[in-house]
Amino acid sequence: MVLPTRLLMGPGPSNVSSAVLAATAQPTIGHLDPAFQAMMEEVKDLLRFAFQTENAMTFPISAPASLAMEVALVNLLEPGDTAIIAQNGVFGGRMADIAARAGANVVLLTFDWGTPVAPDVVAGAIKANPKAKLLGFVHAETSTGVCSDAKALCALARGAGLLTVVDTVTGLGGTPVEVDAWGADVVYSGTQKCLSVPPGLAPITFSDRAIGCIEGRTTKVQSWFGDLNLVLGYWSGEGGGRSYHHTAPVNAIYGLLKGLQDLKAEGLEARWQRHRDAHQRLAEGLRRLDLQFLVEEDARLPQLNTVRVPTGVDEAAVRSCLLNEYDIEIGAGLGALAGKVWRIGLMGETARPENVDRLLNALGEVLPDLRQAAVA
Amino acid sequence: MVLPTRLLMGPGPSNVSSAVLAATAQPTIGHLDPAFQAMMEEVKDLLRFAFQTENAMTFPISAPASLAMEVALVNLLEPGDTAIIAQNGVFGGRMADIAARAGANVVLLTFDWGTPVAPDVVAGAIKANPKAKLLGFVHAETSTGVCSDAKALCALARGAGLLTVVDTVTGLGGTPVEVDAWGADVVYSGTQKCLSVPPGLAPITFSDRAIGCIEGRTTKVQSWFGDLNLVLGYWSGEGGGRSYHHTAPVNAIYGLLKGLQDLKAEGLEARWQRHRDAHQRLAEGLRRLDLQFLVEEDARLPQLNTVRVPTGVDEAAVRSCLLNEYDIEIGAGLGALAGKVWRIGLMGETARPENVDRLLNALGEVLPDLRQAAVA
Numbered sequence: 001m002v003l004p005t006r007l008l009m010g011p012g013p014s015n016v017s018s019a020v021l022a023a024t025a026q027p028t029i030g031h032l033d034p035a036f037q038a039m040m041e042e043v044k045d046l047l048r049f050a051f052q053t054e055n056a057m058t059f060p061i062s063a064p065a066s067l068a069m070e071v072a073l074v075n076l077l078e079p080g081d082t083a084i085i086a087q088n089g090v091f092g093g094r095m096a097d098i099a100a101r102a103g104a105n106v107v108l109l110t111f112d113w114g115t116p117v118a119p120d121v122v123a124g125a126i127k128a129n130p131k132a133k134l135l136g137f138v139h140a141e142t143s144t145g146v147c148s149d150a151k152a153l154c155a156l157a158r159g160a161g162l163l164t165v166v167d168t169v170t171g172l173g174g175t176p177v178e179v180d181a182w183g184a185d186v187v188y189s190g191t192q193k194c195l196s197v198p199p200g201l202a203p204i205t206f207s208d209r210a211i212g213c214i215e216g217r218t219t220k221v222q223s224w225f226g227d228l229n230l231v232l233g234y235w236s237g238e239g240g241g242r243s244y245h246h247t248a249p250v251n252a253i254y255g256l257l258k259g260l261q262d263l264k265a266e267g268l269e270a271r272w273q274r275h276r277d278a279h280q281r282l283a284e285g286l287r288r289l290d291l292q293f294l295v296e297e298d299a300r301l302p303q304l305n306t307v308r309v310p311t312g313v314d315e316a317a318v319r320s321c322l323l324n325e326y327d328i329e330i331g332a333g334l335g336a337l338a339g340k341v342w343r344i345g346l347m348g349e350t351a352r353p354e355n356v357d358r359l360l361n362a363l364g365e366v367l368p369d370l371r372q373a374a375v376a
Numbered sequence: 377m378v379l380p381t382r383l384l385m386g387p388g389p390s391n392v393s394s395a396v397l398a399a400t401a402q403p404t405i406g407h408l409d410p411a412f413q414a415m416m417e418e419v420k421d422l423l424r425f426a427f428q429t430e431n432a433m434t435f436p437i438s439a440p441a442s443l444a445m446e447v448a449l450v451n452l453l454e455p456g457d458t459a460i461i462a463q464n465g466v467f468g469g470r471m472a473d474i475a476a477r478a479g480a481n482v483v484l485l486t487f488d489w490g491t492p493v494a495p496d497v498v499a500g501a502i503k504a505n506p507k508a509k510l511l512g513f514v515h516a517e518t519s520t521g522v523c524s525d526a527k528a529l530c531a532l533a534r535g536a537g538l539l540t541v542v543d544t545v546t547g548l549g550g551t552p553v554e555v556d557a558w559g560a561d562v563v564y565s566g567t568q569k570c571l572s573v574p575p576g577l578a579p580i581t582f583s584d585r586a587i588g589c590i591e592g593r594t595t596k597v598q599s600w601f602g603d604l605n606l607v608l609g610y611w612s613g614e615g616g617g618r619s620y621h622h623t624a625p626v627n628a629i630y631g632l633l634k635g636l637q638d639l640k641a642e643g644l645e646a647r648w649q650r651h652r653d654a655h656q657r658l659a660e661g662l663r664r665l666d667l668q669f670l671v672e673e674d675a676r677l678p679q680l681n682t683v684r685v686p687t688g689v690d691e692a693a694v695r696s697c698l699l700n701e702y703d704i705e706i707g708a709g710l711g712a713l714a715g716k717v718w719r720i721g722l723m724g725e726t727a728r729p730e731n732v733d734r735l736l737n738a739l740g741e742v743l744p745d746l747r748q749a750a751v752a
Contacts, residue, residue: 001415001633006405012623016404024627025401028392028574029382030705039377062576063439064622067601098600192623198404200438200576200625222598224474225443244710246440247388247568249576251400252628257377329406334620 006323007350009359010331011142011304012170013192013199014347016255020197023258024251031248039257040235040248046260047203050172050195051187052268053179057206057228059235060256062249065169065190068202070098071226072165072186073136076210078219079103082132084125084162086117088148089141090335091167099136102222107132113336114294114306116148119156126160134163134185140171142193143334145306145343146299147175154182163210169193172203173263174275174303174347185210191252194275194303196348197259200252275302278351282344285360289367294341303351305344306337313370315339318363321370326362382699383726385735386707387518387680388546389568389575390723392631396573399634400627407624415633416611416624422636423579426548426571427563428644429555433582433604435611436632438625441545441566444578446474447602448541448562449512451590455479458508460501460538462493464524465517466711467543475512478598483508489712490670490682492524495532502536510539510561516547518569519710521682521719522675523551530558539586545569548579549639550651550679550723561586567628570651570679572724573635576628651678654727658720661736665743670717679727681720682713689746691715694739697746702738 008015029036040059047058061068073095077083083104085096088111096106107129109121117137126132135157139150150166157164163185171177174194179187185207192199206214206228214221214228221227225246234245263271279302286293286307294306309315315332319342322328331343346356384391405412416435423434437444449471453459459480461472464487472482483505485497493513502508511533515526526542533540539561547553550570555563561583568575582590582604590597590604597603601622610621639647655678662669662683670682685691691708695718698704707719722732 001399001402001630001637003402003405003630004409004411005403006409008404008406010406010408013404013406013626016627021401021403021627023377025397026377026379027381027397028384028389028568029379030384030386030389031575032386033380033382033699033705035380063443063601064625066622067439067443070599070601094600101596101598101600190623192404198625198627199407199623200628220477222477223446224470224477225439225446246442247566247575249440249574249628250389251392251397251574251631252576252625254377254379255627261377323409329409 004327007328007355007358009345009350009355010329011343011345012190012347014194014196014345015349016196016198017262017349019262020255020258024198024255026254028250031250032244036250039253043253043257043260046264047205049264050203050260051177051179051205052181053205055179055205055207057211057232059204060253061202061204062246063202064200065188065202066094067226068188068204069095069167070223071204071228072188073098074102074223074226075214075221075228076134076163076165076186077102077104078217082107082129084109084129084132084135086111086122086137088115088117088144088146089113089138090143091138091141095136095167114144114146116146116299117153119149119152122153123156126156126162132162134165136165139166139168140175140301140304142170142304143337145295145301145304147301150184151182154184158183163213170301170304173271175272175301179205191256191259194347195259195263197255198252200249201256275346275351278302278346278353278356279305281353281356282346285356289363303345303347305346306341307344308341310371313367315342318366318370321366322362328359328362380703383704383731383734385721385726385731386705387719387721388566388723390570390572390721391725392572392574393638393725395638396631396634400574400631402630404626407626408620412626415629419629419633419636422640423581425640426579426636427553427555427581428557429581431555431581431583433587433608435580436629437578437580438622439578440576441564441578442470443602444564444580445471445543446599447580447604448564449474450478450599450602451597451604452510452539452541452562452586453478453480454593454595456481458483458505460485460505460508460511462487462498462513464491464493464520464522465489465514466519467514467517471512471543490520490522492522492675493529495525495528498529499532502532502538508538510541512541515542515544516551516677516680518546518680519713521671521677521680523677526560527558530560534559539589546677546680549647551648551677555581567632567635570723571635571639573631574628576625577632651722651727654678654722654729654732655681657729657732658722661732665739679721679723681722682717683720684717685715686747689743691718694742694746697742698738704735704738
């Protein structure tokens, strides 16, 4: 098994520190071992810190973040409920798909890809759908690099008695995520973005309002694996009261714990500033290369930069060349943006000036050649 | 993060070799990187070897095995379908729960815990339910240590035109699993049992008949994450055609690849024999300690030994003592067997004579004391 060593500047996974990798490789212990249960409590505490919440129900789902999206929606929604879903990229569309599979009536609000969710449009939809149960939206759209105003959107929903489901897969650990200050109800993320932990787990947090909604269901949650009532017997039981649900991914949790400890040690403000600094350095370099951002400056996520492919340039050739000749991975456009943008991730461990410079140097070498080839 | 080093002799996870642990700690690369895609192809090939199948649709689900159970059932079943589910332990009951959540009419066949699924009872149920669509049963019941006759049960189902869903979470890599020879349709397992890979992934295989059934659905699969049509765009696409679904747990796949390479190198027959030998050694030692098996000899899984707790012995105290004083984990009884049995796993790396001897020595030291305490 001979693997290349890549600089991961795509939309995730990001680079993982050697300390986190080493943590995952510690000997496996049992998922019901008291030593592992103590570790779970520490993970839950540190996730509360990362999410900036006091929510008791804060834990990592044993699967990728797209399952966390599903867990959030299938627990809150019952057949016949109305869900208002804002879509300004791939992941809002996925929310709508999942909500419909849960039997909900979906009111889909669409926004141009590359723009944030507009609070006034959401306010109008809430007014027009007085029986709606929840608002779902993406705080940090991985497909476009757009940051929407989660605080304003949650305030609108809460003011009208709606629950909120907030996707911040790309946000957590890279840009402010303040679950309690937002008044958000269910918020989830992934490990492989700004937490710089290997992919496979999905941190999630539920407000007491969300728990109340789930406890008041009249139908069973359609998913056994994702049924919060069952999952929580394992994640929230204390000591010997912890009941078996599924076998937790023990070694992955080791890595998450180490990644969260490192986040705590760095501090949230310092971490966010590091991402902003890396973004600023990248933005200045892209300007010198005459490359344009897709997203207006005030809605840009520092950790996920969507850059327009210049006319005449073969975008896939640029990515291949960066990967094969420079060992740098950047991302392609997704969905409506396929072929039109590159996605340059500056997430977690990747968000450091030396990495930005390495990419800028490589782009500077690769692009003139490819532009010339396009002209010739 | 200071962790104890345990000898894992419970129902899983089992001990993981240092080579597999080291594999998981290699630097993360992108899930769409050509180097990772090549690795995925190797994993799929090796899983076909492990399952003894030619099924094209053979891959690891990015979640624990209980989600694989759900994926199997929610893809094959549509609302109103009839599913015959055999229950002879915890996991058959879980199958029935999941099938009901998928909207199926469940015909539940129950068998005494500790006994195998009886083919004549299944034959009767198939005859009595001519419109049934599938038969679900557990080949290797982790809660009881019983092996059911998968070949006979699959033959009954196939003869009547039913699809089969076979749970062999505890079976794969420890006892014969021969998907094609059985004529099974969907078979799934976990990584943390006899494959001795950290928990978190679930190998699964689908026959062409199962794929045909899924392609012929008239309703959407209720789970987005588990919708095989979507998952396969990622796992079966070739080269550039591989479409994004979710971010694969890259480092966990490194470990699975190494674990499967080691299985291939050892050989299936040799691996199965090693499990039988370890079981034999354990059985002889337990006899000397005057301990009794729950399961009749011909239905015992060598890798999962359910042992009756002697009268007057505090079963939890024995487990605690083994864990805290000997660093040996054994499992408690589950469900109907809680408090009545211990579960002693001899899975994968754990299934070696020196480990069996270490447990027997410890039990010999612990049991007389506890029996004496019970009498006093």
